[in-house]
Amino acid sequence: MKNFLIPTTLSPDTIAAVNAAIYQSKNADSEIVLLFVCESPDTYSASQFLREMRMQISANQENILENCRALVNTTTNCKLKIHNQCGLSTLIFKGLIELYAINLIIFPNSYQKESKKINQYLLQLATKQRCPILHLNVDHNAETCSKALFIKENNGKITLESVQNFLNDNFPLEIVSQTTHQNGHYEDAIPYINEAISKYKIDMLVQTRMNQKVKFKKNKSDDLNQKIGLPVLSLYEELV
Amino acid sequence: MWLNYNMNIRKKITFTYVALSTFSTLLLCVLVFIMFRQNNQYHFLKRLEDRAKIVASIHFQNDPEKIRYYSNLKKNGLEELIQEEEFVLKVNSENSFEYNVNLDVPNEFYTHILQSGRDWYEVDDKYYLGQIFTENDQKYIVIVAARDRMGKNTLVFIVRIMFFGGIGFLLLAFFFGRVLARRVFYPVARITKEVQRISASNLHNRLPQVKNSPELSDLTATFNGMLDRLETSFEIQANFINNASHELKTPITTIIAEAEIMLLKDRKTEEYINSLSTIYNQASRLGNLTESLLKLTQTGYDGKKQVQDIARIDELLLEVKSDIDKIYPDNRVVVKLNFAPEDSNLLLIPCNKPLLELAINNIITNGVKYSDNNEVFVMLTANTETIKIAINDIGIGIPPEDIPHLYEPFFRGKIAAKYNGYGLGLPLAMKIIRMHNGELQVQSEQEKGTIVTIVFKKSNIKNSNVDS
Known part of the structure; x- marks a missing residue:
């Protein structure tokens, strides 16, 4: 039993995310939860809140949702659930993860570029959870994920063995290369990383993350996903 | 250059040490000076107080025999007070008293005595102590004044001791500071010496491990690590052609042998495909190997960034x-x-x-x-x-x-x-x-x-x- 959480704004790449979830489910019974978030309206009374708290979906988005439903219906093991969430906090998000017993959070590629504050907040909240996170790349092809490059934190205490152990249990990935991450300076390493990626046909990056404070940066630093264009699987250090 | 820098740090340590110890000694001297002065004052005032008591008592009894006896006692028995003066002023009312023109003290002194019953003040090492005594409901102000020559002398004496002692201490601090700086920098100087010994011709030499000093053993370990990398890339660079020829010989032999066997006679297509794929594999390995050897030749290769x-x-x-x-x-x-x-x-x-x-x-x-x-x-x-x-x-x-x-x-x-x-x-x-x-x-x-x-x-x- 594996459950997936896909925070989405119903952009076209949601379908790729659902695909990735179906691939990861490996024919086990799974629930795929699509999560929409919206700011909670600033109201005085409960009834006004209920009136204003309305999810509006455009025809385009409706279409994509239908596509996702159709996609899930072709499988026998997966179920699609849709969760509308109005307002967000650390505890609410944690509760959501526990409620659906989520094993993997999958972010569609476009989600990171969303400009709404609540979406960015959700991204940050997700990094605080113990759940692994998969950030998809632009043209994600779920079928080919097997070889991974491990980005080792320079001062991280995680050993290669433990990461590979964790991956063996949870993901069909094999680490074929590793590079050491020098405190956020990827620039020097990128040519080498690209070389290794083309040499070994690497299709996934694995990194570990530690608990960080939620903060909104004004100038968003491009992360690895954008620079290298591969999906990034982010593992919580303590979990590994 | 390095030696020079090292010397500078040594001097810096010495001077910092001297400055710090001078500062703390100065602080101690000031403290001793103040406390000593206060102690002198306290004891001198005590003496004056005792005199005032005797003066008051003699004055009240008004007995010429006793006055004479007292002045004799003062001359022969008691320790001499320099420029001693005694005044007994009768207090008339709350704010008025009999004034004595010989007594040159500010008015506040009197008012303060009248208010609190006792006061003293000092001008040019001369102490004035005034106290109120009451006899038959009549208040008197008794003022005794004297110069504290001994207190002054001892003070001058102690200042002199502190001055010369301070100079001696400064010299001592300078000497100790130098010893300290040399002791601290001895291992560094030794490392410098060892490093100077190492040159391109004997890159395999390593610095000896330093014990009891984690910082310095880190330094030597880092240095040795650097030497390892340096030596490796140096030698690999120097021997690149040799290494490449040596290591590439085997795959090339395989390729040649494979091709030779294939060329001996006409063969089926599958055989050619098989043979070509073997040759392809060997050639691509050859490519990888050459690339790796080249990477190895890059200076500073430590396998970390890559x-x-x-x-x-x-x-x-x-x-x-x-x-x-x-x-x-x-x-x-x-x-x-x-x-x-x-x-x-x-x-x-x-x-x-x-x-x-x-x-x-x-x-x-x-x-x-x-x-x-x-x-x-x-x-x-x-x-x-x-x-x-x-x-x-x-x-x-x-x-x-x-x-x-x-x-x-x-x-x-x-x-x-x-x-x-x-x-x-x-x-x-x-x-x-x-x-x-x-x-x-x-x-x-x-x-x-x-x-x-x-x-x-x-x-x-x-x-x-x-x-x-």
């Missing part, structure tokens, strides 16, 4: 074995994996795969070559901290006097001279293994055989040591 391959060491050994099978088809190399742990993740090693393959290949091939194709056992063991490969042959062995020279390029042992070789394989293997945080140990007995042990320490353990 992306490392993650390989399973058991698979790597089997690949090496299949390579050797191609060159020495009837070899008797046995790869024993039965001692290897069940958990395959323990066998993962971050490495440069072509180079590591090359290194292990060189060592095993040596075993095959120098044992006249006798049995060679390759044994793999691993745990959470280390991966160990033992390569065991029953060959000619290495004479003890040759062992220190094993890692010098182009060195050929005396008894090895009858075998083909250039003395390049082992030095290169050694360097590659060192680059992978590994150690190469050679145990050998002549005419019995050789055990080469390769031990890789898992890198995270090394890192944690550096961090702590």
